[in-house]
Amino acid sequence: MSDKILLAHGSGGQLSHELVEHLFLKYFDNPILAHLDDAAVVRETRFFGKNRVSGKLAFTTDSYVVSPIFFPGGDIGKLAVCGTVNDLAMRGAMPLYLSAGFILEEGLPLADLERVVASMAVTAQAAGVQIVTGDTKVVDHGKADRLFINTAGVGVVSAGVNPGGDQVRPGDVVILSGTVGDHGMTIMSQREGLRFDSPLVSDCAPLHGLVAAMLDALSSLPLGEGSGVRALHCLRDPTRGGLATALNEVAGKSGVGIEIEEHAVPVRDAVRAACELLGLDPLYVANEGKLVTFVATEAADAVLARMRTHEYGREAAIIGQVTAEHAGRVVLRTALGARRVLDMLVGEQLPRIC
Amino acid sequence: MKYIDEFRDPQLARTLLANTRARSTQPVRFMEFCGGHTHAIFRHGLRQMLPPTVKLRSGPGCPVCVTASADLDRAIALAKLPDVLITTFGDMLKVPGSHGALQTAKAEGADVRVVYSALDALQIARDHPERAVIFLGVGFETTAPTVAVSILEAEAGGLDNFYVLSLHKLTPPATRAILDAGEVRLSGIIGPGHVTTVIGSRAWEFLPRDYSVPCAVAGFEPLDILRAVAALVEMVESGQPAVVNAYARGVHPEGNRTALDIMHRVFEVSEADWRGLGRMPASGLALRPEYARFDAALAFPVDPGPTREHEGCRCGDVLRGTVEPPDCPLFRRVCTPARPVGPCMVSAEGACAAWYRYGGVDV
Numbered sequence: 001m002s003d004k005i006l007l008a009h010g011s012g013g014q015l016s017h018e019l020v021e022h023l024f025l026k027y028f029d030n031p032i033l034a035h036l037d038d039a040a041v042v043r044e045t046r047f048f049g050k051n052r053v054s055g056k057l058a059f060t061t062d063s064y065v066v067s068p069i070f071f072p073g074g075d076i077g078k079l080a081v082c083g084t085v086n087d088l089a090m091r092g093a094m095p096l097y098l099s100a101g102f103i104l105e106e107g108l109p110l111a112d113l114e115r116v117v118a119s120m121a122v123t124a125q126a127a128g129v130q131i132v133t134g135d136t137k138v139v140d141h142g143k144a145d146r147l148f149i150n151t152a153g154v155g156v157v158s159a160g161v162n163p164g165g166d167q168v169r170p171g172d173v174v175i176l177s178g179t180v181g182d183h184g185m186t187i188m189s190q191r192e193g194l195r196f197d198s199p200l201v202s203d204c205a206p207l208h209g210l211v212a213a214m215l216d217a218l219s220s221l222p223l224g225e226g227s228g229v230r231a232l233h234c235l236r237d238p239t240r241g242g243l244a245t246a247l248n249e250v251a252g253k254s255g256v257g258i259e260i261e262e263h264a265v266p267v268r269d270a271v272r273a274a275c276e277l278l279g280l281d282p283l284y285v286a287n288e289g290k291l292v293t294f295v296a297t298e299a300a301d302a303v304l305a306r307m308r309t310h311e312y313g314r315e316a317a318i319i320g321q322v323t324a325e326h327a328g329r330v331v332l333r334t335a336l337g338a339r340r341v342l343d344m345l346v347g348e349q350l351p352r353i354c
Numbered sequence: 355m356k357y358i359d360e361f362r363d364p365q366l367a368r369t370l371l372a373n374t375r376a377r378s379t380q381p382v383r384f385m386e387f388c389g390g391h392t393h394a395i396f397r398h399g400l401r402q403m404l405p406p407t408v409k410l411r412s413g414p415g416c417p418v419c420v421t422a423s424a425d426l427d428r429a430i431a432l433a434k435l436p437d438v439l440i441t442t443f444g445d446m447l448k449v450p451g452s453h454g455a456l457q458t459a460k461a462e463g464a465d466v467r468v469v470y471s472a473l474d475a476l477q478i479a480r481d482h483p484e485r486a487v488i489f490l491g492v493g494f495e496t497t498a499p500t501v502a503v504s505i506l507e508a509e510a511g512g513l514d515n516f517y518v519l520s521l522h523k524l525t526p527p528a529t530r531a532i533l534d535a536g537e538v539r540l541s542g543i544i545g546p547g548h549v550t551t552v553i554g555s556r557a558w559e560f561l562p563r564d565y566s567v568p569c570a571v572a573g574f575e576p577l578d579i580l581r582a583v584a585a586l587v588e589m590v591e592s593g594q595p596a597v598v599n600a601y602a603r604g605v606h607p608e609g610n611r612t613a614l615d616i617m618h619r620v621f622e623v624s625e626a627d628w629r630g631l632g633r634m635p636a637s638g639l640a641l642r643p644e645y646a647r648f649d650a651a652l653a654f655p656v657d658p659g660p661t662r663e664h665e666g667c668r669c670g671d672v673l674r675g676t677v678e679p680p681d682c683p684l685f686r687r688v689c690t691p692a693r694p695v696g697p698c699m700v701s702a703e704g705a706c707a708a709w710y711r712y713g714g715v716d717v
Contacts, residue, residue: 004461014692192470269355276358278470279702281397336367336576338399340712 012240012286013345036253037165038090038237041157056159058093060084061152069116069146071190073183073202076149077116079288081123081131082206083239084153089208090235090291092163092215093155098124100134101150106141113147127206129153155208160229161215163293167233168254170324173300177210177291177307178203178315180243181271181282188285189274196270205289210312211235217306218299231299236292241345242284246292247330248344258330260320260342283332284345294322361575367403370577374584375405377591383409383539384586385675387529388546389416389703390574396712398576408583411538414528414630414673415546416703417493418445419696422627425521426451426697427658428651429490432519433464435654439482441475442490444468445701450694452662472497472504472518479508479516488650491520496548498522498639499613502620505641505648517650520641523626525549526557527637531628533565537676542586544579545571547601552617554609555599562595573601620645629697630670669696672705679709686710 008015020036032040039060046053062083069076081098088095100120104113124131131151182203189200214232221228234254238246243265251258267275267282275282289312295303300318307313332342386392392412395401401410414420430451433440440456447457447468460466465485469475472489479487491501501518508516525546533540545558550571558569568589572582578601585598599605617639626638641649667689668682679685679698689695691707698704 004458006457006461008692018692272355272358334397334399335362336364336398336400336403338403340396340399343711 010240011345013245016240017344035164035166038087039093039153039155041091041093041162056157058088058091058155058157059152060087061150062087063148063150065145065148066187067145068187068190069112071202072186072199074204074288075116075119076147077118077120078123079204080149080151081120081127081129082204082288084151085127085129085206085208086237086288086291088153088155089206089211090163090237091157092161092211092229092232092235093157093208094212095127095129095153095155095208097132097154098129099152100131102134102136103144103148103150104136104138105144105146106138108146116147116149123206127208161232162230163232163235165234165236165250165253168250168256168294168322169233169296170256170322171297172233172294172322173297173318174247174258174260174320174322175293175295175300175304175307176243176265176317176319177207177293177313178289179266179268179271180238180287180290181267181275181285183288184242184285185271185274185280185282188278188280192278194274194277196273198268198270200270200274203287203289205312207237207289207291207312210291210307210310213306213310213313214293214303217302221299221302223298228299231296232293232303233296234294238287238290238292240286242282242286243292244281244283244330244342245345247342250294251330252328255327257323257326257328258320259323260330260332262332263335264317264319266315266317283342292319358575361573361577362398363577366577367580370580370584371403371405374408374580374587377584378405378407378587379591381407381409382541382587382590383411384542384544384583385411385413385532385538385540386544386572386579387413387415387525388544388549389419389701389705390548391415391544391546391572391579392705392708393703394574394576394579396708399712400576400579404583408587411540411675411678412672412705412708413532413675414628415494415525415549416673416698416701416705417497417523418443418449418701419669419673419698419704420523420528420628420630421446421449421492421521421697422629423452423661423663424658425627427453427661428656429519430454430456430459431656431658432488432650432654433459433466435656437485438465438654439478439485439487440464440466440490441469441478441487442466443470443492445703446490446492448694448700449697450664452658452660472501473507476504476507476513476516479513480511483515486515486517486654488517488519488654491518491522493522494525494546494549495552495617498621499552499610499617502616505620505645506616508648509645517648517653518641519650520621520639521626522621522639523628524623524637524639525553526560527634528628528631530560531631531634531637532674533567535674537674540567540675541590542567543569544582544586545569545597547571547573547578547604550601550609551604552610552613554607555597555605556607557609558597562597566595568595568598570598570600571605573604630673664695667696669698669706672698679706682706
């Protein structure tokens with residue numbers, strides 16, 4: 001093992017997981033963190049004096065170091081709001097409040113900072129969250145790359161809603177909310193100076209509205225399990241490491257096999273073209289406005305139909321299903337009908353994308 | 355998507371496979387020379403779709419993989435020199451040398467940058483006149499012409515801080531070496547598509563002529579490869595080995611004259627050191643004397659010390675096609691893409707990486 005931090009440790013793939021499991025969990029281990037989901041969900045019922053306090057909170061944090069800081073479809077500020085909102089939404093939480101911590105490099109044009117902050121404000125307002133606390137640090141020129149942002153967020157989770165990486169069961173249907181690879185290839189093409197006929201645009205978007213719509217559709221279903229929302233077993237936003245890595249995480253945590261149909265996964269032509277040029281597989285490329293969900297078979301049609309009525313789920317599609325076979329592994333059926341393993345991302349050379 | 359979807363058509367693939375199955379009576383083993391083919395074959399699951407009589411074996415067509423340990427060590431030693439900026443294709447970063455990889459030198463402070471073309475490296479040299487910018491010239495006939503262009507442009511622009519470490523290798527000599535060694539019985543060669551766009555399909559005529567082995571030059575989409583396999587089966591069954599160009603939309607019999615002329619203007623054919631195949635005469639490209647001032651090997655003599663090969667690593671055998679990756683005792687147990695022992699596990703064109711990523715379990 002390398003005794004130095006490598007860029008691959010931040011790729012979201014195998015080395016990132018090893019770093020989390022062998023270092024951070026070694027020191028920070030507790031039952032809540034051990035879930036390693038997008039956000040921690042804490043349930044508390046305590047007495048504060050004589051008052052009974054009770055509720056379920058989702059809590060998360062993420063740092064944003066994307067380069068370039070402005071790109072088609074967004075900027076580092078929009079990403080910092082959407083990313084944290086999405087991490088909360090992936091636990092079925094309604095996002096409420098965010099913090100914003102800025103690390104600024106000496107010499108950063110004030111106009112750039114203002115553009116980023118204004119974008120954060122617009123995004124937060126549209127997402128219905130407030131940025132209620134923050135911090136700013138400035139470091140010497142060369143000690144950071146223009147600006148880095150950390151956001152933390154809290155949200156509330158309603159009763160019965162409990163999607164998690166370990167909740168997936170054989171028979172579940174896998175639904176993807178839209179095309180994959182848009183964000184990652186937008187950033188890559190900006191960095192490599194690639195131009196295409198139909199321009200690449202990041203999919204950066206807040207997804208809690210889509211999740212709320214999915215929960216609405218589920219709660220009106222006449223399902224036997226008590227409440228329909230329990231049929232929503234897992235939500236993931238496939239960011240770093242892409243769809244393939246997100247699916248592998250879920251297969252591992254839930255101890256199930258996942259079967260994906262390659263031709264069912266929507267990919268924009270411009271993204272495919274850019275991937276072909278750079279030798280990348282869109283299934284491993286980052287997204288910032290997509291989710292993949294695992295729902296019980298009987299709820300799949302209703303969820304899919306409702307997703308397609310939402311602006312961030314118009315191209316939603318069933319891409320596969322969960323099986324009891326080959327537990328812990330994801331298998332892809334290629335367009336030609338062959339089957340092969342779809343492994344987790346292993347330290348690919350990817351630029352900073354989020 | 356145009357030029358992609360047509361070559362991934364499932365119905366056409368089924369028809370082509372059915373015809374091949376019907377024609378194939380004798381067991382054959384074809385080598386796909388090119389690592390790009392290896393990855394396409396695994397990515398699309400082609401091995402399992404072929405008739406049981408047809409087996410494929412991966413060859414040495416991965417430029418990073420065939421780079422000798424001594425050359426890799428030299429590149430790492432160059433990276434550690436003061437005021438040197440190394441530019442390289444991404445694959446080279448993670449290949450373990452005798453002591454660490456370029457990636458570890460980078461984490462320790464060496465300035466190593468990933469580029470997609472030698473021309474990007476040239477731009478970095480223009481942007482950093484105070485630094486010596488060295489491009490690691492790893493590749494076959496496919497990449498050598500653009501590297502030659504970068505040197506011609508550096509000369510025209512009067513750049514005095516741009517250098518190339520030429521580790522370029524030629525593909526026909528490697529194919530000859532494998533057939534001469536006779537360690538693995540081969541009934542045909544799937545010719546490398548991109549290399550052959552440059553050198554031309556005529557360059558493979560020695561295969562039927564000297565070895566009675568058929569060759570089908572293939573593109574990189576599933577149907578390209580299946581069509582090449584069908585052509586090879588046909589030639590084996592009919593007993594008429596020849597060179598078939600199954601990649602006519604990219605390959606001409608004479609190749610790309612312009613690219614070849616530029617390549618030969620800057621480089622001359624030289625001896626080269628290959629991992630797995632050893633030192634072979636007339637199998638590489640060195641800078642001609644008139645371009646010697648761009649030669650990083652001459653400008654920066656370094657002594658990286660003796661090489662240390664990793665015990666148990668069978669990359670050399672994998673590159674010669676005598677074993678398949680799972681036959682290596684380190685494969686998947688010790689050697690993984692996250693902690694590669696040998697280059698074949700690192701490169702996007704390496705056979706071990708393809709087996710690890712796409713194969714491994716019967717699914």
